[in-house]
Amino acid sequence: MTGSASKKLSKMEVMLIVSLGVSAGFLVSFIGIAWLWWGNKKRKFIKLKEKYFQENGGLLLQQQLASHGGAVDTTKIFSAEELQEATNNFHESRVLGKGGYGIVYKGILPDNQVIAIKKSKGCVGSQSEQFVNEVIILSQINHRNVVKLLGCCLETEVPILVYEFISHGTLHEHIHKKRSSLSFELRLKIAAEAAGALAHLHSSISTPIIHRDVKAANILLDDKYTTKVSDFGASRLVASGEAGIQTVVLGTVGYLDPEYLHSNQLTEKSDVYSFGVLLAELLTSKVAVSKDEFLASIFVASMEKDCLNQMLDDEIVNEGTIEMVKNVAELARRCLRVKGEERPTMREVAMELEGMIMTKHPWGSADHYFPEETEHLLGSPNTSKDYSVNVDGGGGPGTASGSSMQIDMSMSSYADGR
CATH class of the missing domain: 1.10.510.10 (Transferase(Phosphotransferase) domain 1)
Incomplete structure (x- = not known):
């Protein structure tokens, strides 16, 4: 009886080991598939941001900046995530105004700096050229009676300009x-x-x-x-x-x-x-x-x-x-x-x-x-x-x-x- 029980126990252990091995295999496979899926999604996201960058005039902007003697050190390139956080994901309550050009939002950065974010309705053809033109123009001006350009975001579906916030309207x-x-x-x-x-x-x-x-x-x-x-x-x-x-x-x-x-x-x-x-x-x-x-x-x-x-x-x-x-x-x-x-x-x-x-x-x-x-x-x-x-x-x-x-x-x- 003792020998028989010992043999049965050994079979159960074998089955457990096999079961654990199969589970571990599934887990490894799942992790591998998830990793591949996430990597593929990340690559697609990066390609999408590169696509938006080009469509929003990023290459044209780089060419214009190069022809004007270099980069604009004081103009920040904001990430889409930064501006989403600053505007509570572009919430309706943050809208300052709307027009044919798009929407202006009020944003608050982590350091509590208040900014104005100009988000175009779209950016194709001549509109991307207008966007680039405004960046080039404002990047050259630092005058107390001209609104200051703080930066821009090129990796979103529509181009975004970031300005100092002017509090008292037009x-x-x-x-x-x-x-x-x-x-x-x-x-x-x-x-x-x-x-x-x-x-x-x-x-x-x-x-x-x-x-x-x-x-x-x-x-x-x-x-x-x-x-x-x-x-x-x-x-x-x-x-x-x-x-x-x-x-x-x-x-x-x-x-x-x-x-x-x-x-x-x-x-x-x-x-x-x-x-x-x-x-x-x-x-x-x-x-x-x-x-x-x-x-x-x-x-x-x-x-x-x-x-x-x-x-x-x-x-x-x-x-x-x-x-x-x-x-x-x-x-x-x-x-x-x-x-x-x-x-x-x-x-x-x-x-x-x-x-x-x-x-x-x-x-x-x-x-x-x-x-x-x-x-x-x-x-x-x-x-x-x-x-x-x-x-x-x-x-x-x-x-x-x-x-x-x-x-x-x-x-x-x-x-x-x-």
């Missing part, structure tokens, strides 16, 4: 949606800062930049009402000695330079005209286009008929400001001259506005709006390629947008991007 909102009441003195300060930033772009960097879409919706304000010029997707670099650029007309209806619209010849004076419209908005609190009527035309006509007072915003005009208001109106009229050569330069405009502020506050600094703080992050870039893209406007950091309209070759209107 000038368009403050003037037309009555987000807050802006005194004449504050409007003058905002105008002078915006003019100083544009003058800097035109004449104080090695390769001048034409903004190409100056409007109230692209002027952001922080909590101290400091001006931040935004949305450089349509901007152009201008080579030294280049008087004008033959290009597809881009801009916003109501702000477009009529000479540029007629000839397709882009110069710095196109920004000057758009800025003239902006000055008219600041003085009248009227929108640039209303029921097919253009503020610029009505404003100039009212001055010629000596009835400007009927157009001015009563809330900003009083006995103490009327003379300066008239001076600003006269400057706006000069900016709105039909012939570009008859308009002042942006530097002349900025200096004139600064002079008005100094007249009112003589303790102010004449250099206040011309800080020498631009760093040529890309060295001395050459003129960029004419992408001829339809920029679906607006959408500056920390902003929202309205409706948009595009008119190919002759005229383009873009979302009133905050």
